[in-house]
Amino acid sequence: MERVKQLASHLIPGSSKGLAAVEKKNPDDVVITMAIRSPLCKARKGGFKDTKSEELLLEMFKQSVARSSIDPGLIGDITVGTVLIPGAAYVARAASLAAGIPEQVPVQVVNRFCSSGLMAVTDIANKIRAGQIDIGLAVGVESMTDHPDDGWKPQSELLAGHDIAKDCGMPMGWTSENVAGDFNITREEMDEFAALSFQRAEAAQKAGRFEEETVPFTAFVKDPATGQRTTKVITKDDGIRYGTTKESLLKIRAAFPQWNPSRTTGGNASQITDGAAAVLLMRRSKAEELGLKVIGKHVVTAVTGVPPRVMGVGPLYAIPMALEMTGLTKDEVDLYEVNEAFASQALYCVKQLGLDGEKVNVNGGAIALGHPLDESTLL
Template sequence: MERVKQLAAHFTGPSQGRAALERKSPDDVVITMAIRSPLCKAKKGGFRDARTDELMLEMYKQSIAHSNIDPSLVGDICVGTVLTPDAMYAARSAAIAAGYPDTVPVQVINRFCSSGLMAVTTIANQIRSGQIEIGLAVGVESMSENPDKGGPAQSELISVNPAACDCKERMGWTSENVASDFNITRAEQDEFAATSFQRAEHAQKSRYFVKEIVPFTVFQKDPSTGERKRVVVTEDDGIRPGTTLEGLMKIKSAFPQWGNGTTTGGNASQITDGAAAILLMSRRKAEELGLKILAKHHTTAVAGVPPRIMGVGPVYAIPMALKNSGISSNEVDLYEINEAFASQCVYTIKKLEIPRDKV
């Protein structure tokens, strides 16, 4: 009878509001494990000498250690990654080396900056459709091994289209376009960045990240001998203690040749090496296995925007996600806007009128 009630509710359409969103159902797609590596400065930080496949191997090992399930129960693994120089053979070989049996398949997805999020969505949709019961979503990137060099050369058949030609331009250019097109000032960007650094410093000192960061054992080269030695990295190394608005205002423009030159190394994200993984399954399966449920995945929304202002995607995707979820903006407690430049975050906040204390 309970199952009949659930089906009846499903076919009469989605309920609206936060209470409906928080209602529990055996068919919910839930997260039972969420872990990440430390996030390290590319070329300079703890993972500067670690290869992409080594980061992946360690992420897989940690996922097995923290999942509290037999790895053979995983129905599929989806790895989100962007800047790899060749086909991602390592996605499967590293999984096997880490201890996943060869019965567990692996796929790779690339939607640039949101590749890790799309890995989550892919696994969630597979569970929701009944294709698998349990899945692992992974995100990994080594900017030390595979630095962003901009888009590749285009065929003349493509580059004759101005919008298509914009796809190969650098991200700094898109940040300056957003700032100039939407009147986002240098002062607004620096203010946002200062708050972000200060919050990150407070979070690290208060040990907020302890439950999500897992130690990573990687190789580092001895600068004097070149020998690769094993080291254990346990903390983010890119947080800048003592950052102030006054200090950020003194930093020179990173791209004075574009727009108003308001983007700097202080109000843009660092180039980072790191990895993360989450385990997803139905609520029914999680309860059957006696696992702690951390969160529920409800929906994902994606939106296309002109390549020259690619960072404004959240302005369009957030309302779509809210509509899909049947809730209003003011019912959300916390927004996390994962854009690389303060210009893009500030524009999103202003355009959608999101209270700053919710970001």
Template structure:
């Protein structure tokens, strides 16, 4: 269970969430390690654009009838139009996605259709829930090595049209190795493993979920996400019979403009506590629809380049990618991996937990969030300050890039410096990354 001091802080934080608050400019006293990171160099790998679509309800929302290639096309088109860069100058496009059956083909086709010349190559990569972040790391590494000057990373997922396949193993060496077999466990089962094996209570999980739901609902209502969301026009099939939504025979095609996250569910502890287990086979299963990330569709894009190139093109630098860390844990405890990846990336960056201004940690399940908060002492006033995946959703391949768009947007509003993103990864892995931006002395959109 969460520590008493953490619970007390949460109660105080929850009350504060109901009141407007002002964000002060970043403190002028920074650690020497952060000061060193803020020294810009011509060869730095920097981000000049970070955008996302709205997150929509899987199988029910505005992207339910939007194919993965259409979703990717919309994100690439928006990035092309808003980048301020001639698309012919982009030297590589890397997409991160989990379950599209032909990701490289659809990435290549979508990029050309979105206005990138046919000399711009593409690559599709898949490290499950971190795929969007791995796309960013891939582009960043290519720039750092001097292979390219400009690259675009995109994370996307249509969980409506490409649901998670059930992994199938056949080799006897795998089938007789329990840890190997655990790699195929449904993610919800791993949440129950964490809750059971580490004695995490349903109440603690629901309390954390309430914090995420409340913060996300208030952030959305106050327009806090507007700067990072690009509108997407698409079509939705509306059934003739509203009472039978799955029957799309003679369905009507309706054009919609998607601009707002759709999965937000303002909640109460009473309401959350009444929800039934999503995995009743667990007996006292503690993971529910209210304290787990929902099935979601969405996309995000991050444009990276060498700092000298950004200056040459007259582009605003949003942040610098400092480093990324990837690690592994026991597959049955998949969700606890950020508690290993975060210390690893802090060490690589040469900074401490206290140097981080904002944490964006993917809320796959409340069980893993409670574990990581207790294990690392993550500060709730810096953690997922506008809510996380429990409220917004977790389109698998999209999340790593979405966290960057959300985190950098908020970092700019607060005029702060250090963002750390992290997520657990299916089959028992975890990733984390550090980004820094230079302060301008201005706080934008200061009240929430």
């Protein structure tokens, strides 16, 4: 906790804190008036496998314009979070123009790997809070079919020979095994956690709980014989495995037998996925002026670094930082969304923080729904 206080000390807002302050409505609040996403589809074999990443982004922009209830010319800035798209800044600018967003609306790209979508939201929120803009659009997009994550290897011995820096080039599966081994997260615990993710996602999909946030997406289908592409409309996530149990997951072999303790599998790790999402933010006074419904309020973002060899444990430190900055207790938070890159790291964070499991990822997480790097953290 002392480390959390040190990390958060320079970020704590000067205004009053606590639940009452968070719930209070002020004209200068940064609020959300639209939050939508595409269906999440399995990379290489799901609904978007023949749709290019720039086409996903174009469709996301089109959907944002259609569902925002504002003139797109009012948007002061757009930030796109993406990890793998080559020349992402060119693609983002071109896609926004092709979607009918006026040329005077600027676009930029951010990349903080799995939190890139959240960083897009944070960037727009901070610009509104600072008075630079009144309205902004945050977008996340990733096609892991179009651009698989091939990792990175240092080219210089100055990095390759550094004890910590060299770990940045190691595969994420290795980091999952490090978390499982270092912190004694068992295979049975991991599979139990993963099974619950699938079961909750299945229940949520069957109950229609994703329908309000998920918009129908135009995708492409390639004829394997002719190579010609036609369009189709995708309406729901296709990666949720119905009927998943801990017992069925325990039968899956280790995905990384080369690294001890070899507890990570294709069943208790996140799926690689294609998808996109968008969030429209603005000053509360502007939302009221435009007659828009406020569906959420951005209060604070907390970020911190952790050793690369256990990169997934960031929420263990970022969540207490956010609580410290807002003056909230962990029990005053109704719902938590913790990234499920791997069951090992998500479960470790939940256990160490002492979170109520009934409040965590109540509609399933990335293990069940998929993890298109940036976008899976945006909504």
